Amino acid sequence: MKQRTFKPEGAVLGNTSKSGSAAGSPRRTSVSALRERPQAQVLIIGGGINGVGTFRDLALQGVDVALVERGDYCQGASGASSHMIHGGIRYLENGEFRLVQESVVERNRLLKIAPHYVKPLQTTIPIFSTFSGILSAPTRFLTHKRGKPKERGAFLIKLGLSMYDFFSRDGGSVPRHQFLGKEKALTELPRLHPGIKYAATYFDASVHNPERLTLDVLQDGEKAGSASSLPGGSARASNYVAMVSTDSPAGQAGAVLLRDELTGEEFSFQADVIVNATGAWVDLTNEAMGAASRFMGGTKGSHIVLDHPELLAACGGREIFFEHTDGRIVLIYPMGDRVLVGTTDVEADMAQDAVCTDAEIDYFFDLVGHVFPSIKVERDHIVYSFAGVRPLPRHDDTQPGFVSRDYRIERSGPKPSGAAPAGDLTAAGGKAAVVLSLVGGKWTTFRALAEHLSNDVLRELGMDRKVSTAELAIGGGLDFPDSEDGIQDWIKKHMASGFDADRVNGLLTRYGTRAEDVMAYLAAGEDRKLRSTNELSVRELEFMAANEQIGHLVDVLIRRTSLAFRGLVTGELLNEVAEVLAMHLGWDSAKRQAEIQHAQEVLRRFHGVTVHSLVA
Ligand SMILES: Cc1cc2nc3c(=O)[nH]c(=O)nc-3n(C[C@H](O)[C@H](O)[C@H](O)COP(=O)(O)OP(=O)(O)OC[C@H]3O[C@@H](n4cnc5c(N)ncnc54)[C@H](O)[C@@H]3O)c2cc1C
Known part of the structure; x- marks a missing residue:
């Protein structure tokens, strides 16, 4: 059975064709590498942070691994998160102690191994009552049924934060929490609601650029596999390639049918183990592979991004994390x-x-009015919005906010010794592939989750772990300066190559210490800044086109840069970026126009942003 169509962004363009090559879209090397050697020990379906994290881990163990993502990397839930790398203090009231502990440990690790994108985040909880919620919280451990939860009072929050500190004790990466009375709290944050009784402040972390962190993790995996003598290396990945069904024309064992979403070309791919890391789509993916499952029960979450200097100043550089009137934590x-x-x-x-x-x-x-009543927010302040579906486990009448955020791995396929049960992924006369489906998994825990999932895969393959990723720097986090002074020194040192301080800082922020490779590329030819933004140059776009698997113009605006997130996309920018990409991706003028329209439509439909066209 072919997978039902659900292509969050790709559906907008509709440019795939069965004929094999959509006009203006030359074949990509990432796809050729899969087609030319259409098998691997492991195929991972899904290029969100959990699929990509598992790809890196397996590549580091020397496993022959391939990954396909039907859209762009980090386009699903991974690109729609609240950007928090957090222990999940809220999960304590769900009784999820294992998850909170793992999350806190992983938060502290990510601050060390991905310091270029994961930064400490001071967080303040405004509190309006003292004892509320104390009686309801313990019963919530047991029931989690529908109905409005009682407000969480100061006592309960203090208890939670003390447990949180306890879980953080070994890392030492973040300071302990602080509790302030009303007067002091309002001195620190004077625009807060005057009705608060206390404010609690503690540290978590945030990931500033989840899309680029995903790409760094992916490229670490590709690099680990590049030394292999296997054609294309032992770690191959392509975006805009979907797993569509099992009906392989070649009839190979454990084969699935893949489709290049940019050209419509289909080809068969065979693997011993298939990792279904398709997030909220896990059941649909299993259905397409002929093995029905009912694991998932995703919930949708949205965000808005505001250009609002008054609100920005009122936050005082902190996250304001609180319970809204309906009991939701926002x-x-x-x-x-x-x-x-x-x-x-x-x-x-x-x-x-x-x-x-x-x-x-x-x-x-x-x-916003609940905690900052004197600040007015209007629709004109919104520069961007986004939404995604959390890959949560199926939950019957449990309230969405109380569904477990922990993850588990479901196995199907032959027992290590033998025959496949009916309904498993088995091509005619062949050996069945083992399918491992990932149910759940937050951003925060991706490294630990990838390690667990890899361990399961290694067991299936009869292989041992060679490398731990616990202390291994990710991408441009390697040798990233660990203080503001260190950053300034790094910038000064790299200005020597002819870049001004702003440019070096911009590149260090975007790529971490991988900025060195980018600067070497920029310096190797004639370059100029774009007319429409100071933040990009022609050669930097070329670098992205050559090294970062750009499938669509919109990938650059949303996921290779934060221009869309910050509301900085203009008609002029669309034209200019499309013009440069066209030269390097072989787009003809019709394809270039189609890409501009596609970007406009994606921004309008999924992000509430209207960008007017200019005549190219
Ligand atoms: C609103 C919201 C807020 C959140 N906030 C936080 C937070 O602050 N902190 C935190 O730790 N976590 C947060 N999360 C959770 C976290 O973002 C997700 O749990 C995590 O990103 C899931 O990653 P994933 O790789 O498992 O799934 P996804 O990122 O959804 O990736 C699955 C991928 O599979 C692809 N795919 C589907 N079908 C196919 C197919 N047939 N072939 C090929 N590819 C396919 C999809 O295109 C998708 O890219 C939040 C989630 C949401 C939605």
């Missing part, structure tokens, strides 16, 4: 010069696009 926090507001938690309909609705926007305005 957040307001500065991301650079913008303010992120989120999030909702509603049952998802996988047949619909995940978008931020008008009702959700009203909810966000209401929650």
Whole structure:
């Protein structure tokens, strides 16, 4: 059975053709590498952070691994998160102690191994009551049924934060929490609601650029596999390649049918172990592979991004994390010069696009008013919105906010010794592949999750772990300066190659210490800044086109840079970026125009942004 169509962004363009090559889209090397050697020990389906994390881990163990993602990397839930790398203090009241402990440990690790993108985040909880929620919280451990939870009072929050500190004790990466009375709290954050009784402040972390962190993890994996003598290396990955079904024309054992979403070309691929890391789509993916499952029960969450200097100043550089009047935990926090507001938690309909609705926007305005009543927020302040579906386990009448955030791995396929049970992925006369389906998994725990999933895969393959990723720097986090002074020194040192301080800083922020490779590339030829933005140059776009698997113009705007997130996409920028990419990706003029329209449509439909066209 072929997978039902659900292509969050790709559906907009509709440019795939069965004929084998859509006009203006030359064959990509990432796809050729899969087609030319259409087998691997492991095939990972899904290029969100969990699939990509597992790809890196397996590549480091010397496993022959391939990964396919039907859209762009980090386009699903991984690109729609609240950007928090957190222990999940809230999960304590769900009784998820294992998850909180693992999350805190992983948060501390990511601050060390990915310091270029994961930064400490000071967080303040405004508290309006002293004892509320104490009686309801313990019963919530047991029931988690529908109904409005009682407000969480100061006592309960203090208890939670003390447990949180306890779990953090070994890392020493973040300071302990602090509790302030009303007066002191309002001195620190004077725009907070005057009705608060206390404010608790503690540290978590945030990931500033999840899309680029995903790419770094992926490239670490590719690099680990590049030394192999296998054609294409032992770690191959391609975006815009979907797993569509099992009906392999070649009839190979354990084979699935893959489709290049940019050209429509289909080809068969065979693996001994298939990792289904397709997040909220896990059941649909299993269905397409002929093995029905009912693991998932995703919930949708949305965010808005505001250009609102008054609100930005009111946050004082902190995340404001609090309970809204409906009992949901929500957040307001500065991301650079913008303010992120989120999030909702509603049952998802996988047949619909995940978008931020008008009702959700009203909810966000209401929650800002709950803690900052003197600050007015209007629709004109919104520069970007986004939504995604959390890959949560199926939950019956448990409230969405209380569904377990922990993960598990479901195995199907032959027992190590023998025959495949009916309904498993088995091509005619062949050996069945083992399918490992990932159910759940937060951003925060991706490294640990990848290690668990890899261990399961290694067991299936009869191989041993060679490398631990626990202390291994990720991509441009290697040798990243660990202080503001260190950053300034790094910038000064690299200005020697003819770049001004702003440019070096911009590149270090975007790529971490991988900026050295980018600068070497920029310096090797004639370059100029784009007319439409100071943040990009022609050669940097060329670098992305050559090294970062750009499938669509919109990938650059949303996932290789944060220009869309910050509301900085203009008609002129669209034209200019499309023009440079066209030269390097072989797009003809019709394809270039189609890409501009596609970017406009994706921004309008999924992010509430209207960008007017200019005549090219
Ligand atoms: C609103 C919201 C807020 C969140 N906030 C946080 C937070 O602050 N901190 C935190 O730790 N976590 C947070 N999370 C959770 C976290 O973002 C996700 O759990 C995590 O990103 C899931 O990653 P994944 O790789 O498992 O799934 P995804 O990122 O969804 O990746 C699955 C991928 O599979 C691809 N795919 C599907 N079908 C196919 C196919 N047939 N062939 C090829 N590819 C396919 C999809 O295109 C998708 O890219 C949040 C999630 C949401 C939605």
